[in-house]
Amino acid sequence: MPDIIDKNRGTLGLFAIVTIALALLPFVVSDYSISFFYLMFANIALATAWSFFSGATRYISLATSAFYGIGVYALAISHQYMPIAIALVLAAIIGFLVAALVGLSTLRLRGVYFVIFTFGLTELFHQVINWWEIKINHTATRYIFSDVSNTTIYLTLLAVAVATVVGSWYVSQSRLGYALRAIGEDETVARHTGINTTWVKVLCFALSAAAMALVGAVLVLRFPYIDAPTAFNSSWSFQVLIAALLGGPGRYWGPMIGAIPLVVLSEILAGTRYFSIILGLCFVVIVYFIPGGLAPLIERHWQSLWRRVREKAFVP
Template sequence: MTRVAYLFAGVVVLILLAAFPLVASGYYLALAISLVYFTVLATAWALFSGPTHYITLCTAAFFGIGAYTAAVLAEVLPWAVILVVAALLAIAVALVVGLSTLRLSGIYFVIFTFGLSEMIRQLVAWYEVNIHGSVGRYIFIETTQQGIYWRLLALAVVVFAVGWLIGRSRLGLALRVIGADETVARHAGIDTTRAKLALFAVSSCFMALTGAIMAPRWTYIDPAISFNSLISFEVVIMALLGGAGVLWGPLVGAVPLVLLFEVLTANFPNHFSILLGLIFIVIVYFLPNGVAGLLEQRIPRLRAGIAGRMSKIGEKLVRHIWSKPAARTRQAFDATPVLTMSGLRKSFGGLVAADDVAFETRRGEILGLIGPNGSGKTTVLNLISGSLRPDKGDIRLNGVPLVGLPAHRIAQLGVARTFQLVRVLGSLSCVENVIAGLAFRSPALWGAEAVRAARALIERVDLTEKADVPAAQLTYIDQKRLELARALAIDPVILLLDEWLAGLNPKELEDGIAVIRRLRDEGVTIIMVEHMMDAIRSLCDRCVVMNAGRKIAEGPPSAVLADREVVHAYLGEGDA
């Protein structure tokens, strides 16, 4: 089907749904309202949690905020203004909560969001009893069941439209990269804090609007009704069943589960929570990626890659979310060092990993950073790239101080890196992995231009035939090549290679050395941490040797490798 055919089919379905209240009433209209409002909640939840894999249990909190806003302001403000206030209040709470909690991850984030719902419920209950002098509130808003249904249906259309546009923007890509590997996201130039905050606020806004629209349906609400924690769990189960990683997934999960919950509530009211838990276990065990994930495995054409989903409209919608990219200083083609560091120190408790480290890197050279295991080499790379902040010392890139800058700003300034343990975005294709670097560098590339540049970089590291293959299916050496291509996508001023040649067989090692040599011939400035001494001799112009966190030698490879203190550091006193 063409896009026009899909659009026409969607319009027809929407007209039929809008006409439903004209032919249905009573129980069936009430059931339709439940279907639509759970679809909105599950889709709003999946906007944030689907791509990032941050599981939130605070749906009830924002739903309740919207419902109580409607209850408190029902007799004071017009209905349209009430919706605006509910949305703004939810966004404000989401931003405040997000700033303090989105640095958490895993089970800690889940527990906090669940605790947030309970805390807000208790605060509202305390206010109602001790300040307002009642248990709950009556809501007097002139509306009908049909009116509630139509408002929810309109909100559902907006949720899907926003989700469609975000999914085709750099924000959508950022969230997918964050979900795959947040460390890679930061070093690809993505401001992970802004991206997560923006979608958390959008998701919370839709949840609050749903609560505000639903409030008049009950006539009377109290904290137990508005902030019912079961709502949070039901929404998660619906999204997971359908597939939270796909826009239409929550809809697929909401329809059957709303119907099932109706049956369970009517026939097993005292055992509903137990049955809900069993349903959750079954879904997680048998459908970990939901119905949508299962269909994408069976029908590959359903999986739309990033290259086929880029939208200029979507990007224009969210472009103001990002801060202005870090401006790179103009490189002077002379003997001025690209990177200088002095007095660098980093300790972890009583362990000093870097102690008064100082050296510089000249333009176009390969500097080898070598030393025994545990000597502090990777720590130095982490300090340069912003993964760690030094206790003291100075690092400058073309004269610009890097200490104190977040990793994504340092990446935008031109510091690219690979990792000691190879990190690729396994669920994304090779092209999509490289676009992750192109889309957030300074200046950023998007759309067809980004796709062309990504394919050129993949060709540069000899992966042309595997450009559209998921990264998880690549061999070890090819994953290393892909990680290098993603680093090169940043258009680096300096490239940090952390044991990039480790773990390769002799043929792969030969190919890897050839790739690095080609980069040097192209003028790329490189700092490489490596244990392969043949590679160090073959590739490096100079070497810095570290031991126990301190620099012990610096100079040409032949000289430093013959230095008695270096030999002692590697072999010990008896063999030196």
């Protein structure tokens, strides 16, 4: 770990400065700006968590909404019996355990079969929770009894987003990250080289789900109540997928680049149906024109610019 930090000291220093500036932001801006920024942090964390597993292994998952909803309900149920902080940790643990259980039984699937299963997982959890609430609890809603401020939600989601991005970067530089990419390139070859592909896939799938569940648990604190259709809204899965693909799932910072413009557009087009059309158009543009995402284009442009600057600097 020290070697990795030494090689990226400048990048980490800049990232730390930006993080500190963002942490001070809620004390000088309006409540609306705070809400806008913490939605951006939530999308960055979700897109990065998705890319952490799916971007490397190429197992395209549409289960983001399922794990997000698990976090929502874990918090909604547990916060009545324990402090909010412990309930948030519990939500992440439950998301991890559910994903590990699901992963053990389904990560043998590949291609379209895995995509279909993960999409159906959201609907499965939605229907089970909805049936339980109506038939057993005789209510369709769960009330959230908390006095957590917008600033606290902001700072918590900032911490989650930073931890997700930094964690994704660190793992990408480790043996686990190399194992993930090897699985994405050719899982059979990876298995024959000694990689325990089952363990790697289940662990990383569960870590990704834990981050998604934690985001759901934090975001639900802004609502007075929640119900199953809202918690397990499949639009999260598609928005996060498109954000990651737009930014570039092959780079740890790519999903962040993709999430930011989508959040801005969703805020501008709030209350209209145009945002769904924009998402569809983004998907078409990604497939036909930028299949690698924006991150590789930005990197190439930056390297070209830096090379020209260096050449001019050394010209007598």
